[in-house]
Amino acid sequence: MKFQDLKTPVERIRLMEELSKKFLSRAAKNDEEGLFPFENMKELKESGYTSLTVPKRYGGKEISLSEFLHLQEKIAEGDGSTALSIGWHMGIIKSLGEKNNWEEAVFKKLCEDVKKGALMNNCATEPQTGSPTRGGKPVTSARKEEDSWIINGRKSFTTMAPVLDYFNVSATIEESGEIGNFLIPGNSTGLEIEETWDSIAMRGTGSHDLLIKDVRVKEEALVELFQTGKKGAAGWLLHIPACYLGIAQAAQDYAITFAKDYSPNSIKGAIIDLPNVQQKIGEMEFELMRARYFLYSVADKWDEANDETRSGMQPELGAVKLAVTNAAITVVDLAMRVAGARSLSVKNPLQRYYRDVRAGLHNPPMDDMTIQALAKNAIK
Ligand SMILES: Cc1cc2nc3c(=O)[nH]c(=O)nc-3n(C[C@H](O)[C@H](O)[C@H](O)COP(=O)(O)OP(=O)(O)OC[C@H]3O[C@@H](n4cnc5c(N)ncnc54)[C@H](O)[C@@H]3O)c2cc1C
Structure with missing residues (x-):
C-alpha cells in the first residue's frame, strides 16, 4: 500500500501507524548498536512517504503542515531517530515548495528525484560555527572557477548522512563574502562521510561529519543566498x-x-x-x-x-x-x-x-x- 493511493489524512495516518509499529520493533537494536535505520528508510521510501511534501505543481501531494506533523509524530512513537531524520528531508522540500525561491529547473529536477526516492538535508552546522541560528559564518568556502564552484569544508551533525542523495551545504563565497546554499549531489567526487556520530541521544540519526574536499559542482548548484542567522519564519x-x-x-x-x-x-x-x-x-x-x-x-x-x-x-x-x-x-x-x-x-x-x-x-x-x-x- 502506498500513501499516494490513500485519499484521506485518516487513511494515511493508519498506514503510518502500521509502519511505526515496525520501527518500534527495531528501535532497541538500532539504538544499542548505534545503527542507522536503513530498513525504516527503505520502507518510508517504498511507501511513497518521502515524496508526500512535493508540491502539486510537480506532481506531488503537497500535504499540509498539520498533516505532516501528525505523520511525523506517529513515526516518532516508533523511533525518534527515524522521525527526526526523515523530518528534515520532508520539511525542507515542503518549505522550498512554499518559498519557491530556487531556480525553477533545479527545484523541479530535485522534486523529480524525490519522487523516485531521493533524500536531501541541509548541512549548516560546523565545528567552528556551533548552531548556525546564532549567526556564525560558514568556514566552508566556495570559489568560482569558470562555470563551476569549488567547495571545501567540514560540516558536523549531518543527519541521514549514510543515505543522502543531496547535501544542501552552506558556504561562504570567497570572492564576495556572501553566504549561499550549494546543492551537492551525494555521488560527487571529494565528498566523504567521517563516522563521528557518538551521541547518546538519537543514536540512529547517522549525524556524522561531512568532509568536502575540492568538490566541483555546476554553476546552478548555488541555489540560494541568505544572511546567516536570519532565515525567517519556518x-x-x-x-x-x-x-x-x-x-x-x-x-x-x-x-x-x-x-x-x-x-x-x-x-x-x-x-x-x-x-x-x-x-x-x-x-x-x-x-x-x-x-x-x-x-x-x-x-x-x-x-x-x-x-x-x-x-x-x-x-x-x-x-x-x-x-x-x-x-x-x-x-x-x-x-x-x-x-x-x-x-x-x-x-x-x-x-x-x-x-x-x-x-x-x-x-x-x-x-x-x-x-x-x-x-x-x-x-x-
Ligand atoms: C540529533 C541532532 C540532529 C541534528 N541535525 C542537524 C542537521 O541535519 N543539519 C545541521 O546543520 N545541524 C544539525 N544539528 C545541529 C544543531 O542544529 C545545532 O547546530 C547543534 O546541536 C549545536 O547546537 P548547540 O547549541 O549545542 O551549539 P553551540 O552553538 O556551539 O552552543 C553551545 C553553547 O554555547 C552557547 N552559545 C554559543 N554561541 C552563542 C551565542 N552566539 N550566543 C549565546 N550563547 C551561545 C549556547 O548557550 C550553548 O549552550 C543536529 C543536532 C542534533 C542534536
Missing part, C-alpha cells in the same frame, strides 16, 4: 517538536501498560489503581494535551496564513518548539517515575526515550533565543 521546523511529542507519547503509553501489569505483593491488583501513579499519569496527559493543542493550533494557523502573516510567526513558532520539547522531557521523566528503577534498565525503552528527548534542547531554535525573541516582540 513552519516546517515544527517537525522537531512533533518528533519529541511522539517520543513523549510512546513513553506515556509504555508507562500505562507497565502500570496495568505491575502488581507487587504489597497491594491487591496493579499499581495503575494507586492515587500516586494516577497523579503522574494525569500530569502526563495534561502536558501532552497542552503541547498538542499549541503545536496544532499554530500549524493550522500556518496552513491558513498568507506569506505576510507567516513572516510574522517566528516568535510563536519558537514558543511552540520550546513548550512542546520541554513538555516532552517532563512527560518522559514522569513515565520513568511510574516505572521506577526498571526504567533505568538497558532493556527498558524509557531509558532510550530519556536520552532521545534531550536532543530536542539542541535542535533549533534554542530556548534562550526564543525567550529573547518573545521579549523583543512584547516590548515592541
Whole structure:
C-alpha cells in the first residue's frame, strides 16, 4: 500500500501507524548498536512517504503542515531517530515548495528525484560555527572557477548522512563574502562521510561529519543566498517538536501498560489503581494535551496564513518548539517515575526515550533565543 493511493489524512495516518509499529520493533537494536535505520528508510521510501511534501505543481501531494506533523509524530512513537531524520528531508522540500525561491529547473529536477526516492538535508552546522541560528559564518568556502564552484569544508551533525542523495551545504563565497546554499549531489567526487556520530541521544540519526574536499559542482548548484542567522519564519521546523511529542507519547503509553501489569505483593491488583501513579499519569496527559493543542493550533494557523502573516510567526513558532520539547522531557521523566528503577534498565525503552528527548534542547531554535525573541516582540 502506498500513501499516494490513500485519499484521506485518516487513511494515511493508519498506514503510518502500521509502519511505526515496525520501527518500534527495531528501535532497541538500532539504538544499542548505534545503527542507522536503513530498513525504516527503505520502507518510508517504498511507501511513497518521502515524496508526500512535493508540491502539486510537480506532481506531488503537497500535504499540509498539520498533516505532516501528525505523520511525523506517529513515526516518532516508533523511533525518534527515524522521525527526526526523515523530518528534515520532508520539511525542507515542503518549505522550498512554499518559498519557491530556487531556480525553477533545479527545484523541479530535485522534486523529480524525490519522487523516485531521493533524500536531501541541509548541512549548516560546523565545528567552528556551533548552531548556525546564532549567526556564525560558514568556514566552508566556495570559489568560482569558470562555470563551476569549488567547495571545501567540514560540516558536523549531518543527519541521514549514510543515505543522502543531496547535501544542501552552506558556504561562504570567497570572492564576495556572501553566504549561499550549494546543492551537492551525494555521488560527487571529494565528498566523504567521517563516522563521528557518538551521541547518546538519537543514536540512529547517522549525524556524522561531512568532509568536502575540492568538490566541483555546476554553476546552478548555488541555489540560494541568505544572511546567516536570519532565515525567517519556518513552519516546517515544527517537525522537531512533533518528533519529541511522539517520543513523549510512546513513553506515556509504555508507562500505562507497565502500570496495568505491575502488581507487587504489597497491594491487591496493579499499581495503575494507586492515587500516586494516577497523579503522574494525569500530569502526563495534561502536558501532552497542552503541547498538542499549541503545536496544532499554530500549524493550522500556518496552513491558513498568507506569506505576510507567516513572516510574522517566528516568535510563536519558537514558543511552540520550546513548550512542546520541554513538555516532552517532563512527560518522559514522569513515565520513568511510574516505572521506577526498571526504567533505568538497558532493556527498558524509557531509558532510550530519556536520552532521545534531550536532543530536542539542541535542535533549533534554542530556548534562550526564543525567550529573547518573545521579549523583543512584547516590548515592541
Ligand atoms: C540529533 C541532532 C540532529 C541534528 N541535525 C542537524 C542537521 O541535519 N543539519 C545541521 O546543520 N545541524 C544539525 N544539528 C545541529 C544543531 O542544529 C545545532 O547546530 C547543534 O546541536 C549545536 O547546537 P548547540 O547549541 O549545542 O551549539 P553551540 O552553538 O556551539 O552552543 C553551545 C553553547 O554555547 C552557547 N552559545 C554559543 N554561541 C552563542 C551565542 N552566539 N550566543 C549565546 N550563547 C551561545 C549556547 O548557550 C550553548 O549552550 C543536529 C543536532 C542534533 C542534536
